Amino acid sequence: MxxxxxxxxxxxxxxxxxxxxxxxxxxxxxxxxxxxxxxxxxxxxxxxxxxPISGNFSDARRLSKTQDFKDVDVSFIVSEIIFDDNNVLITAIPSEIFHFSDKKKLEKNTYSVIAENSESIKSLKLNDKVVSTLNYIDSTNQYLLKKIVSINPILEYPFIEAxxxxxxxxxxxxxxxxxxxxxxxxxxxxxxxxxxxxxxxxxxxxxxxxxxxxxxxxxxxxxxxxxxxxxxxxxxxxxxxxxxxxxxxxxxxxxxxxxxxxxxxxxxxxxxxxxxxxxxxxxxxxxxxxxxxxxxxxxxxxxxxxxxxxxxxxxxxxxxxxxxxxxxxxxxxxxxxxxxxxxxxxxxxxxxxxxxxxx
Amino acid sequence: MYNFLNDNSIYVVLLVALINWIGLFIYLVKTESKLNKLEKQISSMKTNNKGRNE
Incomplete structure (x- = not known):
């Protein structure tokens, strides 16, 4: 490479x-x-x-605990999507480890993302790559999806905080x-x-x-x-x-x-x-x-x-x-x-x- | 202005791209004016030559 x-x-x-x-x-x-x-x-x-620029889940988690907190765009792949009355529950795999063929490793590294039911969420399909703004919720260990930035982007730039x-x-x-x-x-x-x-x-x-x-x-x-x-x-x-x-x-x-x-x-x-x-x-x-x-x-x-x-x-x-x-x-x-x-x-x-x- | 650019960093990228474009554009304008000068010189040379021939 x-x-x-x-x-x-x-x-x-x-x-x-x-x-x-x-x-x-x-x-x-x-x-x-x-x-x-x-x-x-x-x-x-x-x-x-x-x-878009995209970070990972640990960036979102770390930065949501800081004082002057700024939104982080996280890139993930939709592995499961469950529609509720008001909410949508997405099981997400970080896109940087998605290429690993080892399924056990994939299952260990999933994150749960919740979002409000809206038009743009409904258009999501399985295995879509999503770049979206996430906030970490401490009490439930979940991530709240605020806004979808891009679906299946051709290119992503790495997120560097500074x-x-x-x-x-x-x-x-x-x-x-x-x-x-x-x-x-x-x-x-x-x-x-x-x-x-x-x-x-x-x-x-x-x-x-x-x-x-x-x-x-x-x-x-x-x-x-x-x-x-x-x-x-x-x-x-x-x-x-x-x-x-x-x-x-x-x-x-x-x-x-x-x-x-x-x-x-x-x-x-x-x-x-x-x-x-x-x-x-x-x-x-x-x-x-x-x-x-x-x-x-x-x-x-x-x-x-x-x-x-x-x-x-x-x-x-x-x-x-x-x-x-x-x-x-x-x-x-x-x-x-x-x-x-x-x-x-x-x-x-x-x-x-x-x-x-x-x- | 500074705070706006600091919060929306994508506009800094846009600003940098614009600076590049403006710099290359200034060179274009300069070349244009130089070529105009040369064209004037050439046309004045032609009229001088005509005068000599007559």
Whole structure:
């Protein structure tokens, strides 16, 4: 299962890059690119926002005893349903253990859920998977069903008390930084190619790659700040990951400072190619190494015991359904990135041609 | 506003998605204005060339 996840991850990252290079990084995008981007972005947004989050019975029980108690959505499977005059009694099996074939284990782990008789309850069938808001009743050891959130959902996001629905931000925040890493890598490749072949087109690609990559870094930082406000209490916490991403941003902003300060095109291209190569050396260090060496608010810091929220060998770190949408999201952002890149390169090429004509 | 977003965390996700969309949209607008500039330059070049030919 873990191996499958790595294969999927590789496909979602490598496929857009390979397609972009086969296609020609600066050529106009074909129709399939437009259609794929549209389908990917739409499906990622829908699959991120719509699915319910679901916890288990012990979450509902634990949290109903706390003071500022919030509702918990619990996912279970209907194994028996008895209609009374006013009430409905459901015997529920937690959906995470439903796949075990051992019937004795299933019988031991049933919970009784009571609900008021209503239209939505009547539509329930046996073996339906239900995500619903439950309250624990201490006196009878039963759970009171307040509201049905979803019946037979395709996807469920795991319930984490501190995160709530904000866990879905993972699909909209982390892939931006991964995309910007690919962007800086593309710039490195074309900078080396420029120094080798001395063609101005390669310099244009290298600078455009950084420009679009910076857009993604800045967006990732802003979305991270919004998320941080609600989870950590402040927009900016000088967390190791926040600090290093700020350093990367400054390094690559300085790239444009360098470019704009030079008049001669040859000199500009040569110096910025060298600068791009040198600055890329810092990117893996700042993005992947330093945040893991220091204690951090982000997952994957020192003493966290995991390598990160997504690239983890521990299968329980992120639900595999969540990981799947995450990889789709990376593919979507990469498709957008290479599209924007080709637009920017073509625009700069026209600009250069006009300048040559005028001289 | 903060309390509302804190209680209904799904709207934070929506906000984040909107920020992404707005960021990509700003880039679109910038490209549009740049292309307009280039088009103007090209058309002025054409009229200059015509003047030279005549």
């Amino acid at each position: 873990v191996a499958l996840r790595y294969v999927l991850m590789l496909i979602c990252i490598v496929l857009p890059i390979v397609l972009a290079f086969i296609h020609g990084i600066s050529s106009p995008r074909k129709k399939y690119w437009v259609v794929t981007t549209f389908i990917l972005v739409t499906s990622v947004i829908i699959l991120t926002i719509l699915p 995160l709530q629905h904000r866990i879905k931000n993972l699909n909209l925040h982390v892939p931006l930084h991964w995309t910007s890493f690919i962007a800086y890598l593309v710039s490195l490749i074309f900078s080396i190619r420029y120094l080798k072949h001395d063609k101005l087109e390669d310099d244009i690609v290298a600078s455009s790659a950084i420009k679009i990559g910076l857009i993604f870094t800045i967006l990732g930082t802003i979305t991270g700040m919004v998320w941080a406000k609600f989870n950590w209490g402040a927009y900016w916490n000088w967390d190791p990951r926040q600090t290093t991403i700020l350093v990367i941003m400054l390094i690559y902003l300085a790239y444009f400072g360098l470019r704009n300060s030079l008049d001669s095109f040859e000199k500009k291209a040569k110096l910025s190619a060298v600068y791009s190569i040198i600055s890329f050396i810092t990117v893996p260090v700042l993005m992947f190494i330093i945040p893991r060496l220091l204690p951090s608010l982000h997952p994957g810091g020192k003493d966290d015991g995991t390598t990160g929220p997504v690239i983890s060998t521990q299968a329980d770190m992120v639900d595999s359904s969540l990981a799947f949408i995450f990889y789709l999201s990376i593919a979507a952002f990469l498709f957008i990135y290479f599209w924007y890149l080709s637009i920017d390169i073509r625009e700069k090429t026209i600009e250069n041609k006009i300048r040559e004509q005028n001289v």
